Amino acid sequence: MTDRYRFDRSELAVAERQLRIAGVPAAIGARAFDLLLALLERRDRVVAKSELLDLVWPGLVVEENNLQVQVSALRKLLGADAIATVAGRGYRFTARLLAESNTPEAVGAKPAAPTTNLPQPRTRFIGREAALADCARLLATSRLITLSGIGGCGKTRLAQELARQQIGAFADGVWFVDLAPLQDGERVAAVVAATLGVADVDGASLEARLAEHVATRRLLIVLDNCEHVVDAVVSVVERLLAAGPSLQLVATSREAFGIAGEQIYPVRSLALPASAEFESIRVSEAVRVFIDRARLVEPSFALDGANAPVVAEICRRLDGIALAIELAAARVAVLSVDEIRTRLDDRFRLLTGGGRALPRHQTLQATMHWSYDHLSAAEKELFRRLSVFAGGCTLAAAVRIAGADDEYAVLALLTALHDKSLLTVDRYAGARPRYRMLETVRQYAEERLGESGEGDAIRSRHLHYCVALAEEIAPYYLDARLAEALSLQRAEQENLLAAHAWCEHDPDGAALGLRLAAASWTYWRSSDQYQRGARIARAVLDRADKSAAPLARCRLLRGLGVMASNMGRYAESKEFATEALALARESGDLAEIAKTLQNLTRNLTEDPQVALARHEEIRSIAATLGDFHLMAGNLNNLGEWHRHGGRDTEAAACYEESLALNLKSGNPRGMAIVLCNYAQLQLSQGDVARGRTLLNEAFATATAHGLRNMDRHVLAVGAALAAKRADPEWAARMNGASLALMREGGTKRESVDEAFLAPLLAAARESLGPTAFEAAERAGASLPRETALDELGAWLARLPDE
Numbered sequence: 001m002t003d004r005y006r007f008d009r010s011e012l013a014v015a016e017r018q019l020r021i022a023g024v025p026a027a028i029g030a031r032a033f034d035l036l037l038a039l040l041e042r043r044d045r046v047v048a049k050s051e052l053l054d055l056v057w058p059g060l061v062v063e064e065n066n067l068q069v070q071v072s073a074l075r076k077l078l079g080a081d082a083i084a085t086v087a088g089r090g091y092r093f094t095a096r097l098l099a100e101s102n103t104p105e106a107v108g109a110k111p112a113a114p115t116t117n118l119p120q121p122r123t124r125f126i127g128r129e130a131a132l133a134d135c136a137r138l139l140a141t142s143r144l145i146t147l148s149g150i151g152g153c154g155k156t157r158l159a160q161e162l163a164r165q166q167i168g169a170f171a172d173g174v175w176f177v178d179l180a181p182l183q184d185g186e187r188v189a190a191v192v193a194a195t196l197g198v199a200d201v202d203g204a205s206l207e208a209r210l211a212e213h214v215a216t217r218r219l220l221i222v223l224d225n226c227e228h229v230v231d232a233v234v235s236v237v238e239r240l241l242a243a244g245p246s247l248q249l250v251a252t253s254r255e256a257f258g259i260a261g262e263q264i265y266p267v268r269s270l271a272l273p274a275s276a277e278f279e280s281i282r283v284s285e286a287v288r289v290f291i292d293r294a295r296l297v298e299p300s301f302a303l304d305g306a307n308a309p310v311v312a313e314i315c316r317r318l319d320g321i322a323l324a325i326e327l328a329a330a331r332v333a334v335l336s337v338d339e340i341r342t343r344l345d346d347r348f349r350l351l352t353g354g355g356r357a358l359p360r361h362q363t364l365q366a367t368m369h370w371s372y373d374h375l376s377a378a379e380k381e382l383f384r385r386l387s388v389f390a391g392g393c394t395l396a397a398a399v400r401i402a403g404a405d406d407e408y409a410v411l412a413l414l415t416a417l418h419d420k421s422l423l424t425v426d427r428y429a430g431a432r433p434r435y436r437m438l439e440t441v442r443q444y445a446e447e448r449l450g451e452s453g454e455g456d457a458i459r460s461r462h463l464h465y466c467v468a469l470a471e472e473i474a475p476y477y478l479d480a481r482l483a484e485a486l487s488l489q490r491a492e493q494e495n496l497l498a499a500h501a502w503c504e505h506d507p508d509g510a511a512l513g514l515r516l517a518a519a520s521w522t523y524w525r526s527s528d529q530y531q532r533g534a535r536i537a538r539a540v541l542d543r544a545d546k547s548a549a550p551l552a553r554c555r556l557l558r559g560l561g562v563m564a565s566n567m568g569r570y571a572e573s574k575e576f577a578t579e580a581l582a583l584a585r586e587s588g589d590l591a592e593i594a595k596t597l598q599n600l601t602r603n604l605t606e607d608p609q610v611a612l613a614r615h616e617e618i619r620s621i622a623a624t625l626g627d628f629h630l631m632a633g634n635l636n637n638l639g640e641w642h643r644h645g646g647r648d649t650e651a652a653a654c655y656e657e658s659l660a661l662n663l664k665s666g667n668p669r670g671m672a673i674v675l676c677n678y679a680q681l682q683l684s685q686g687d688v689a690r691g692r693t694l695l696n697e698a699f700a701t702a703t704a705h706g707l708r709n710m711d712r713h714v715l716a717v718g719a720a721l722a723a724k725r726a727d728p729e730w731a732a733r734m735n736g737a738s739l740a741l742m743r744e745g746g747t748k749r750e751s752v753d754e755a756f757l758a759p760l761l762a763a764a765r766e767s768l769g770p771t772a773f774e775a776a777e778r779a780g781a782s783l784p785r786e787t788a789l790d791e792l793g794a795w796l797a798r799l800p801d802e
Contacts, residue, residue, distance in 0.1 A: 005040050007095040010078060012036060019077070026077055031056055032070045039083060039093040044169055046133055048090040081124055086133040094132075096164055115173040117195065118164055118222075124292055125161045127270060127285030128154070135162045135265055139248065142263035143241055146251045149267035150421040150438065151367035152323030155252035156224050158267055162250060163222050170248075172217040180225035185232025192221070192236060207239050214244030226253035227420070228374050234259055254371055255420045269320030269438070273312045281308045286315035286325055293329035301332055310337045317344050319438040324364050327351035347443060368444040371422060382413045383422060384452055387445035388462040391494030392426060392436030400465045401458065434491060459502045466492070466499035467512050470519035477522045478629050480666035483705040489523040490706075496520055500536055503543070510544040511552075518552040521559030526669065528708040530563045531746040537563070554583035554592055561599045566709075568748030574603060594621040594630050601637045604644040604752060611641060629670065632661035636674045643681055644752040651681055669710075672701040676713045680720065680756050688724050695721060696796055703789065711789060712741040716753065718792045720760050728764035730795065732773045735761055736780025737788035 005012040011020045017033055019026045028036075038055045039047060052067055071083055071091060082095040135158070138145055147155045163174045177195045179188060189206045193199075198206075198213045221240075226233045234257050240247055241261070251257070256264045270286035281287055282303055290311055294301040303311060314337065318324040328351055331340050343350045351364040375383060385401050386393065393401070399410045414435055417423045422441055426434045437445060449455045469492065476485035489496070499516060503509035517540040524533025537560040544553065561576035577599035584592035597614045600606070606614075615638050622630035639654030655678040662670040675698035683691035695717050702710035715738035722731035735757075742748065749757070765773040780788065 006098040008079070008082070008098075010095075012040065021077065028077065029070075029073070031066075032073050035067070035070045036074055036093075039091060043093040043097070043165075045136075046086045046090050046092045052091065081126075084129045084132065086129055089133065092133070094165060097168070115170075116163075116167055116175065118160055118167075118174060118176050121157075121160070123296070125157060126288045126292055128158055128161070131158060131265075131267070132162060132165070135250075136165065138263050138265060139166070139250070142261070143247070144237065144249045144251070144257075144259070144261055145263045145265055146253055146256050147265050147267050148253055148256055148421060150269075150321065150441065151254060151371050152321050152364065153267050153269055153421075154322035155267045157322070159222050159224060159250050159252050163220060166220050170218050170220045172219045174220045174222070176222045176224065178224045179229055179233065182229050185229040188229055188232040189236050192223075196221075207236060210236070211239055211243035214240050214247045216246075217244065218246040219244065220248050220250065223249060223251040226251050226257075227255055228370075230255065230257065233257070254422075270315070270322055270325065272316050272320050276309065276312070278305055278308050281312045284312075284315070286318075286320045287311055289322060290315055290325050290329045293326045294332040297330055297333035307337050310341050314341050314344065317341075317439060318347070319440050321438070321440055323367060324351055324440055327364055347440065348447070364440070365444065368441070371420060372444070372448065375420070376416075379413055379416050379420075380448070381452075382410070383417055383445055384449040385454075385458050386417075386423075386435070386437065387442050387449050388459050388498070389436075389495055390442075390498040391492060392434040393495070394432050394434055397465060397469075398435060401461055403461070431487065431491070456505070460506050462495070463499045463502050463506055463509070463512055463516075466495055467516045467519070470496070470516055474519040474522065477526065477669065478665075478667060480668065482526075482668050482707075486523065486526055486706045489520065490527065493523075493527075496523075500540070503540070510540075511548050513540040514544050514549045514552040514556060516540075518555035518559065521556060521563070525559070525563055525566070526707060526709055528711065528741070528745045528747075530567055530709075534560060534563045534567070550583050551587050551589060551592065554580045554587065554589075554596070557583070558592070558596050558599055561596075562602075565599070565602050566747045570603065574600065590621045590625060591627065591630070594618045594625075594627075594634075598630075598633055598637060601634070601641070604641055604750075615641075628661045628665035629667055632658045632665060632667065632670050632674075635661065636670065636677065639674075639681075640677060640750075640752055643677070644755075648681060648685060652678070655681065668701050668705040669707055672698050672705075672707055672710050673713075675701065676710070676717055679717050680753065683717075683720050683724055684756055688721070691717075691724070692721055692796070692799065699789075699793065699796065703793075708785075709745070711785060712738045712745070712747065713753075715741065715788060715792060716749065716757060718795070720757055722795075723760035723764045725799075726767070728768035728773065729776045731761060731764040732768065732776035733780035734788075734792060736777035737783050737792075738780075739777070740781040740783070741785060741788075 003014050005014075009021055010026075012018075013020070014037065017030075019028045019033065019036070034056045035052060038052060049064060049067055053062060053064070056070070057066070071085075075083055078095065082093065084092045084094045086092060135145060135147070139162070147159055149155050160176065163176065167174050175195050177192050179191065182188065182191065189210060193206055193210055196210070196213060196219075198209050223233060223237070230253060233251070233253075237249060237251070237257065238259060241249070256262060270289055271284055272286050273281040273284040287303070287308075291301065291303055314328055315325055318328060324347070328340055328344075331350065335343075340350070348363065348365040348368075372380065372383070382398070382402055386398065388401060389397065395407065395411060395414070398414060399407050402410050402413075404410050414423065418425060418435070423435050423437060426436055428434075446455075449458060470489070473485045473488055476482060476488075496516070500513060503513035503516070506512060517537050521533055521537060524530065524536070537556055541553070541556065541560070546553070557576045557580035561573045561580060564570075564576060565573035577596055581593065581596040581600070584596050594617070597618050601611060601614050601618070603611075615634060618630065618634040621627075622634060635654045635658035639651045639658065642648075642651035642654060655674055658674045659671065659678070662674060675694050679691045679694035679698060682694060695714065698710070698717070699714045701707075702714055715734050719731045719734035719738060722728070722734060768776070783791070
């Protein structure tokens with residue numbers, strides 16, 4: 001057994017049961033000593049918590065938190081990085097041993113030959129405990145591990161830390177070979193040989209000498225920065241692996257080697273905060289790195305409630321890329337975190353390192369150049385062009401932007417860019433894969449697109465693509481494909497916004513903007529983004545000539561009228577709908593005439609004769625066209641008019657017929673709207689059981705089809721149901737959640753809904769008391785949307801049958 005362990009400034013004397021730090025005995029309890037010794041003796045692996053409990057508290061049953069207390073005590077003495085926590089598995093001693101014995105035989109002995117040339121780290125290794133454990137596990141079964149990932153993500157540092165943990169496990173050493181300085185692959189074998197101390201002998205090839213050297217040795221070699229000489233590296237690696245059965249290799253490369261037996265380990269960006277809570281921000285890997293590097297240049301830097309959200313945003317906008325975060329943190333010496341954040345749109349000028357850094361790490365831009373310079377001409381062209389996709393793209397979209405006829409040729413290029421860590425692939429259940437660049441990569445690619453001189457043409461091509469896609473999807477909102485439409489456009493939302501922005505620069509942008517906005521306004525409404533949709537519509541209408549694309553203008557005005565009505569701007573809504581109706585009548589398009597008339601029927605205070613005449617005209621057009629969707633919508637609006645006027649029997653008949661037609665036409669949005677309205681009518685008449693059933697159906701329909709604009713409605717009806725069931729606290733909570741969503745979307749309740757709900761909430765307030773009611777309402781308003789809906793669903797499910 002080893003008598004002494006030395007690491008960092010510490011020494012553990014086993015026989016004396018003493019820990020010395022900088023030569024001074026440290027106050028350490030017996031359990032902490034036993035724990036440290038157990039971890040040191042098993043430093044080559046992760047030690048399970050259960051094993052440590054048996055070793056440190058033999059024969060005793062103790063709680064796991066006792067182990068956590070002792071680990072915490074040791075970290076305070078030795079430093080936070082001396083013992084790593086491997087989530088769900090246990091702990092591992094990670095500090096580097098300087099000497100493992102102080103036996104008499106060792107005194108006066110000749111210094112041992114060095115067993116590693118690993119560079120000493122200059123900064124702390126933060127986070128990545130899980131990655132280290134994964135790689136150590138893989139190293140136990142794989143002879144070649146390739147750490148792949150985007151430049152600056154931390155591949156080299158992870159490889160070095162992994163190798164450092166293996167010192168002692170490889171009798172003939174752990175050796176680090178940096179290939180970055182090489183200009184061509186012919187020097188790969190020479191650099192490896194020089195590192196291992198293999199001499200070049202006349203008459204024998206260097207690769208043969210290397211093969212002979214590794215044949216009987218137990219070695220770990222780290223080959224760093226292989227991507228620019230990958231063919232030569234593959235040749236050397238295959239030769240060495242064949243010759244040395246006890247040889248193992250760890251490589252870092254932005255693309256894998258593609259050889260038999262290679263274990264690829266993608267090195268991800270640093271983990272970002274999981275939520276906006278301070279503690280979540282503080283413990284995230286990316287923020288911890290930022291804090292640590294910021295303190296190197298400004299020792300007084302500290303994370304607090306004021307700057308934590310800003311630091312989190314910086315890390316998020318830098319995609320968790322380690323190098324980018326380190327360079328941003330270095331700017332703390334001369335800028336506030338707010339000033340750093342505001343300059344991230346020009347990140348490649350902001351994020352520069354010191355002049356003594358390695359050339360490829362002197363700036364964030366340099367590390368991107370390193371990748372770009374090693375692409376083929378075709379890969380560079382596609383890489384640049386893909387930068388126009390603000391929200392990623394599908395294969396079909398990439399083919400369109402590439403301007404290619406051969407889908408498989410584009411797929412091959414996408415695969416190459418992915419393999420070189422310049423693209424990520426997002427996969428969602430039931431959806432097509434999407435190819436996406438990290439924002440830092442996309443900004444770099446945009447700069448190259450601008451330099452190429454084809455930026456305007458490619459952005460215009462992107463605009464045309466978005467218009468065609470939106471017009472293809474628009475009809476889906478009227479039938480059972482609604483959920484598909486929302487999913488498709490949600491994925492394309494950032495691209496839609498980018499396309500709208502480019503309309504100001506495209507020669508045909510005014511007309512194209514009209515078409516794009518007219519085809520996509522239903523998305524903004526259905527996703528509960530009324531204010532954004534209205535802003536886009538107004539900007540498009542202001543930019544376009546009034547004579548341009550009259551039918552598209554009519555559709556957009558109609559959409560703007562609907563959104564204005566939902567936001568409580570009834571005068572504006574009527575103005576937009578009236579202008580749209582004039583254009584619809586000029587065009588002679590019966591469907592547009594009827595749909596625009598429907599907008600006008602939303603005004604429930606209209607003169608009864610005028611209102612009924614409009615409903616009759618819509619009914620006549622719908623019958624002529626055989627349009628069940630139009631018929632169903634008209635019947636719902638007529639039912640609302642009757643409900644507003646207190647004609648409950650007539651309203652119920654309209655709702656029943658509308659539900660049947662919505663079911664026939666397969667229109668889930670129309671179904672959800674009518675169900676909510678009908679549920680309110682039933683509750684107002686005192687039929688609580690029927691109201692609950694209708695609300696359940698409305699909630700299920702809206703949830704199944706992702707209708708976010710229905711969330712506030714179902715929550716409001718839930719509040720009404722709770723009030724009817726004499727559950728005032730729940731009524732207040734659900735009303736608070738509904739009001740919060742209305743504030744978020746900038747919407748207001750329809751007058752008929754407010755007239756229904758107000759007396760019920762007043763009664764609930766009186767029953768509960770104003771203070772308690774308002775407290776419950778505030779609690780509901782603080783709930784995230786998904787949590788509020790989950791609570792409503794759970795509450796409905798546990799209600800007893802009536």
